[in-house]
Amino acid sequence: MLTEPATPVKDAYVLGHSEKEIERLQKQNNFLQVFTWHCFQEAGIKPGMKVLEAGCGGGDVALILAEMVGPEGQVVGVDLNPQALEAARQKVAAAGHNNIIFKQGDLQDIVLDTDFDAVVGRLVLFHLKEPANILRHLLDCLKPGGLVAFQDYNLLAARAYPIVPLFEQTLGRIIKAFRQAGADPEIGLKLNEIFRQAGLPGPTMRCEASVSAGPEWDGYEQLALVTRTLLPFMQKVGLATAEEVEVDTLADRLRAELIEKGGVGHGPDVISAWSHKPA
């Protein structure tokens, strides 16, 4: 049974931080990391920089930044969630980087140093109720002329070609669940607006996406893993039941459906935007 609740539920961070969700973020990073490298490289992350990462989650972006800024640079990752930060600290220790530190706090009121060369974030504005206000607050941490670079999804760009029912249904449920939770599935397209509202010059923007005709495409597993994470919320708000979703077999059924049609899977658009704090 699919019913739309009347009002969005806007309380907690809808994806949570179970061990499985932290694993999902890592798998998501496997296909996103190349896009994130492109964004940071073109935006101008350089050796020696001191970079603030907003909403660092399990630390995958911080690891990319640590490589880019090198031993002379420093990365500070901030997240609300202590379990995510613990996973991030373990990952960084295993990778042997000593130029990353993590701090727990809420981006809307955290007080940090004011000498950062750059503030960046991936898939974090998506979840914020007032992204422009939070971005304006984060600008206080930046030196004049400092770099601001954010990357986020347009989930509405994800699709299968040709259109196939299970893919449509699965993506549709995910988009509805995010909307009901107060997250914005089209946030990537709004980065220009958000940057300007925060007082920044209009950003340079880029877009990339994961596209594949093969059975190995990571999109099938990602759709299933996001559904798994969102399932308790979907059940709570009446979007779907566990029996309707059959999450354990979902990735295989999505793959079989599209491969049988000789189709192509297109992931969400990953939209990058960067600009500089006025000097």
Ligand SMILES: C[S@@+](CC[C@H](N)C(=O)[O-])C[C@H]1O[C@@H](n2cnc3c(N)ncnc32)[C@H](O)[C@@H]1O
């Ligand atoms: C989808 S995850 C992305 C994690 C990481 N940036 C990545 O790309 O792998 C979003 C992260 O933002 C964090 N977050 C959401 N709202 C926050 C807030 N108000 N303050 C700090 N962190 C927040 C969540 O705890 C979560 O770890």
